[in-house]
Amino acid sequence: MTLRIEVVATDGEARTGTITTARGSFGTPCFMPVGTRGAVRTLSSADLEDLGAEIVLANTYHLMLRPGADVVARLGGLHGFMAWSGHLLTDSGGYQVFSLSPEVDDDGVTFRSTYDGTTHRLTPEGAVAVQEQLGADIQMVLDVCPPLPAPPEVIRTAVDRTAVWAARARKAHRREGQAGLSVGESRAEMLDALDACVGGLPSDRPRYLMGVGDPVGLAEAVARGIDLFDCVLPTRLARHGTVLTAAGRLSLRSAACREDDAPLDPSCPCPVCARWSRGYLRHLQMTGEPGSARLVTIHNVSWILALVQRLRTAVEAGTLATLRTELAEVWCRDEKGPR
């Protein structure tokens, strides 16, 4: 099944819409928390439901090696395994495999497992078969990801080979799926690349920018017509005690938090801000209590989901330009200033 998007409203190039899979529908722009191995780090699928997350990302490379796609299939597919009834998108594993200096040929790629050193092979058709075993609602095609920087001819070969692999994956595919776009450069380079390519994409298909989840990156990409995002940033920052707030980043390791009885973000309606103080959460962080990471993760994911909701609302109201300016004022200052 070709994945389509029904566009609901536009504001310049930005758009809101609805993506429908065999499982149901979800709204865009949409941020997908990252659950690489079938769990978002520190959270359970019950936590994800409470957060109102509609779709979660999982990773083919990691799950095919541990516990094995066959094991996941026998335990009910990834939905049954995780006990998660929302949408699941699986990354193809291309990015992980190509970080292992694999042997690549026209047919596929051979690599060694980072878990136990055993040799494995992925082809475009094989990646589709594994993702079918996992039971993903949305699949990614096996892509060639050369390390950057790379000469233009290497990039060109990678793009050409990925396009051929995408066609082979499409043919092998018996359920549903779609292909995306990946960028790993500086924000300026990334936005230039989006400006150059989004105009050439069909407007009735979802546009997925992988690995972007910072507030300004989200807003600027939405302004250029992107629908889907994923990023480990909110969860990884949380595990290091860094909090996303309306006033920018807040480090719980800062001495100013020691006796602060304010919530992490006074404007945030999440259950963590409703109940615990910065002083308490700093104490848990400083003493290495394992519950700390989960509470800050709940806040940060809630905060990012709420930001994407604000972006949706702004697109519908035609006020995205104002929101972009507001976010740039807080976060570009924060990027330059002291942490």
Added chain:
Amino acid sequence: MTLRIEVVATDGEARTGTITTARGSFGTPCFMPVGTRGAVRTLSSADLEDLGAEIVLANTYHLMLRPGADVVARLGGLHGFMAWSGHLLTDSGGYQVFSLSPEVDDDGVTFRSTYDGTTHRLTPEGAVAVQEQLGADIQMVLDVCPPLPAPPEVIRTAVDRTAVWAARARKAHRREGQAGLSVGESRAEMLDALDACVGGLPSDRPRYLMGVGDPVGLAEAVARGIDLFDCVLPTRLARHGTVLTAAGRLSLRSAACREDDAPLDPSCPCPVCARWSRGYLRHLQMTGEPGSARLVTIHNVSWILALVQRLRTAVEAGTLATLRTELAEVWCRDEKGPR
């Protein structure tokens, strides 16, 4: 205020009852999850509410050093700090301080912080003052805990000094509190000690056996008239992937769990057993996912609280002997058998 217990039912030496503090009442026998630094490891106070825990243990030594009893007091006392409206019992810190080879004299004890090497002093009166700052519902007296084994005269001196310190603490005390009993020997030695001393304790005061939380230890101590327990066993086992079940201990690291779609304990009504399989929880454990420890902790604490509830019910029904036999059959076999 002297802490009293209202005995509700008895079965031999065993009893159920109600303990009332300024905060309210809770039933006994009672197991208190251990929240050393103001958090039960991997759990939040919301999780503790969901588990139905009525009282949690915290530790004076750790909290007076990090973040400091004054900081806790300014952030609402330990109840406000943790956002926990249930009961709190604070250990005096004696056990921790005496594990640091401190300098002891008749007046008190001088020790070095394990956090930063600074020197601190605790006296019976000082320990009361710190626990008042923390806002504990039930305090413990600063006790002398010599390393075991020790010659009888060392034990006698420690008991005598603790008795003098208890009288000084009682005099210094302006709110409410009580003193307990601590045992660290083998189970047989512990039960012999209980047999020797419980008969000499007043029946209208709570009896607290610190550091016991294994199923047979709980049942045998309840049978000897103990009311209160705490132990890190259920939470520590959980972080290592060891599960408490009706059939004994289960290690998630066992290969038999790999494709097992059964819940951790098929007879357990906890939310983890209602939702996730052994196969999924084993996968999280084997790949080091941080969410694993919390889910197994929720199960193990829920399981122990349910066991203590079964002990209460058995005392009320006069069937404690039968339950002791059942538990010994499962758990004494488990102690001898392979893990």
